[in-house]
Amino acid sequence: MLAIKTTAPVTALRRSARVAALAAASAGVAASVLVPHHAHAAEQAETTHAGTAATATTTALPTSPEQVGKDVHAMLVADKSHAKGGDDEGRGAHYKDGKLVPIPHDAQPEPVPASHEDIDRWINKALEVMHKHDIPGTYDGIYRNLMRESSGDPHTINMWDENAQKNIPSKGLLQVIDPTFEQYHVDGTSNDIYDPVANIVAACNYAADRYGSMDNVDQAY
Numbered sequence: 592m593l594a595i596k597t598t599a600p601v602t603a604l605r606r607s608a609r610v611a612a613l614a615a616a617s618a619g620v621a622a623s624v625l626v627p628h629h630a631h632a633a634e635q636a637e638t639t640h641a642g643t644a645a646t647a648t649t650t651a652l653p654t655s656p657e658q659v660g661k662d663v664h665a666m667l668v669a670d671k672s673h674a675k676g677g678d679d680e681g682r683g684a685h686y687k688d689g690k691l692v693p694i695p696h697d698a699q700p701e702p703v704p705a706s707h708e709d710i711d712r713w714i715n716k717a718l719e720v721m722h723k724h725d726i727p728g729t730y731d732g733i734y735r736n737l738m739r740e741s742s743g744d745p746h747t748i749n750m751w752d753e754n755a756q757k758n759i760p761s762k763g764l765l766q767v768i769d770p771t772f773e774q775y776h777v778d779g780t781s782n783d784i785y786d787p788v789a790n791i792v793a794a795c796n797y798a799a800d801r802y803g804s805m806d807n808v809d810q811a812y
Contacts, residue, residue: 680785681748681762690758696751702744709787710734710743713764717791724777728795732806733765737791740766740811745787763787765794775800 683700685692705713714733721728741747741764749761759768762784772784775796780789798805798812 679748679762680746680783681750681760682744682746684748684750684760691750691755691760693755694750699749699751700747702742702747704743705745705787710737713745713787713791716788717795720777720780720788720792721795723779724792724796726777726792726796727799727804727806729804729806732804732808733791733795736794736805736808736812737764740764745790746785763790765790767794767797771797 679686682703704710714730714737717733718728718730720726737743740761743764745764747763747766749755749766752761754760754768759770761768762772764787767784767790769784772790772793775793776782776789777792777796780786780792782789784790784793795805798808802808802812
């Protein structure tokens with residue numbers, strides 16, 4: 592599949608410009624704003640305007656590195672809090688008014704697989720949790736389905752299929768939709784659907800309920 596070049600929202604670029612300005616001020620150098628090469632022309636114009644404002648603001652920033660650091664931290668926390676309102680960590684995902692903006696199948700971003708070591712660690716941790724909760728499944732069954740569904744990319748998100756059109760896209764290592772993750776989430780694991788262990792355990796819990804075990808799954812489920 593062809594990789595799609597995604598563009599950060601203008602507001603996010605403006606916030607990045609302010610963070611860059613603050614960081615530059617703490618080092619005693621003039622702030623500069625880098626515009627991503629993949630930004631559209633209209634957004635480049637907006638970013639340039641935001642960059643100019645950020646540079647102008649630099650002269651009024653406190654000179655204390657400690658205070659600047661606090662301001663940068665507060666801004667990043669605010670950005671993370673804002674992201675929870677609509678966007679998530681899906682690779683290349685773009686949301687509008689809280690809804691995923693679907694894309695053509697051939698524009699789906701290529702997965703970025705995790706290392707074999709990370710995948711091995713996640714599966715073994717998931718198996719520990721599954722054993723405690725009597726959820727069936729083996730390493731081979733999980734690995735086989737995980738690689739088929741996501742190629743080992745914990746942040747992949749399907750942005751083109753029927754679920755994506757319904758705004759409940761499949762997410763993470765085992766491509767779980769939010770309603771399924773919420774229903775089959777296992778206590779003691781993260782509430783983040785992109786968390787590798789939580790994603791694996793919830794998917795295996797669902798597969799056990801519907802198919803008897805993840806080992807019995809050999810196609811999209």
